[in-house]
Amino acid sequence: MERIYGSVKIKSVWFDHTNDKRKFLKIGHEGLYVYIALTKHRLHRVNENQVFTFQVSIDTLRKETGYTAKKLIELLKVLKTNKVIKMEKPSRWDRLHDEDGNVNIHQMMIITATDVPHTNWDKTEKKDIPVDGENFFISIDLDMLELYKAKGLKERYIPLYCLMTKLSNGIERKSFMRIEKMATTLGYSKDTIHKYIKKLNAEYLLYTHKSPNGKGGYKFEHKLCSSVRFQDEFLRAHKESIDKNIRRWKMNDYLLEDESDETEVGGYSEGEKETEDVIPFIQENDEQMLVVH
Numbered sequence: 001m002e003r004i005y006g007s008v009k010i011k012s013v014w015f016d017h018t019n020d021k022r023k024f025l026k027i028g029h030e031g032l033y034v035y036i037a038l039t040k041h042r043l044h045r046v047n048e049n050q051v052f053t054f055q056v057s058i059d060t061l062r063k064e065t066g067y068t069a070k071k072l073i074e075l076l077k078v079l080k081t082n083k084v085i086k087m088e089k090p091s092r093w094d095r096l097h098d099e100d101g102n103v104n105i106h107q108m109m110i111i112t113a114t115d116v117p118h119t120n121w122d123k124t125e126k127k128d129i130p131v132d133g134e135n136f137f138i139s140i141d142l143d144m145l146e147l148y149k150a151k152g153l154k155e156r157y158i159p160l161y162c163l164m165t166k167l168s169n170g171i172e173r174k175s176f177m178r179i180e181k182m183a184t185t186l187g188y189s190k191d192t193i194h195k196y197i198k199k200l201n202a203e204y205l206l207y208t209h210k211s212p213n214g215k216g217g218y219k220f221e222h223k224l225c226s227s228v229r230f231q232d233e234f235l236r237a238h239k240e241s242i243d244k245n246i247r248r249w250k251m252n253d254y255l256l257e258d259e260s261d262e263t264e265v266g267g268y269s270e271g272e273k274e275t276e277d278v279i280p281f282i283q284e285n286d287e288q289m290l291v292v293h
Contacts, residue, residue, distance in 0.1 A: 005142035007227075008039040008052075009117050009128070012136040015163050017177070017185040023115070024159060025187055026082045030067070032162075033155040034075045035084060037064040038111060040142060052113040053088075058096065059105040065155075069103040076111075086112045138166045141227040151203045159186045160196050164224050197222060201245055207238035208245060 014023040041056040089110040117137035119128035200206035213219040225234040
């Protein structure tokens with residue numbers, strides 16, 4: 001797939017499961033979706049990557065998101081209240097309406113993103129480096145999210161993509177997180193997380209691999225295709241195995257998890273398990289291992 005939009009950085013702390021006031025829960029998946037739509041219309045960086053400026057109309061955002069003009073304004077207010085953006089023009093919300101009270105959908109807005117990672121460019125490694133621990137970031141491939149949209153995957157999949165990408169950012173490119181904790185982090189149910197993992201496999205955007213965990217159960221390694229740059233490589237490596245998963249799974253299988261289950265996230269992936277015809281998707285004693293490469 002051709003790259004058009006590139007990538008954008010979002011602070012990792014937005015998805016920090018240890019923070020009960022994490023920003024994602026405040027803005028929700030719809031607020032995140034609108035913010036990502038804004039980033040496609042960024043003009044330039046200000047103050048060493050600390051602020052992005054966007055120029056966009058409600059009409060353009062409406063076409064990007066499918067949301068109504070009224071809903072978009074409410075979500076922009078949510079982003080402003082939670083200090084994700086600042087409205088530069090217009091400076092007052094009532095100025096987005098005409099004298100009859102209708103939304104002026106064609107009026108150009110100037111918006112700045114105020115909660116972006118502070119980074120320094122490393123000339124040797126040729127990449128952005130966070131200035132401190134509060135500025136670790138997730139690099140979101142906007143063209144991959146366009147592919148999600150083209151495949152009919154709703155905006156509720158985007159936070160899972162972000163979380164799985166965040167979990168791959170460590171030195172070893174993996175970390176451990178239970179499905180239950182993933183669900184809590186995003187405010188989703190465990191069933192939803194399992195359902196989305198299976199759907200991402202079915203769309204060849206994730207590969208789930210089952211192997212013994214040495215404890216009488218199994219671990220499930222989930223490999224996420226995080227960027228369109230890796231899509232061809234990902235398909236060459238995993239398409240045949242994903243096809244086997246699809247043939248063996250029942251999309252409505254219920255996923256079970258006990259206290260010993262664990263998920264490892266890292267490199268290209270995320271974690272869950274396969275199933276035989278009538279065998280539940282995750283059995284007791286099975287271990288979840290997420291690896292996002």
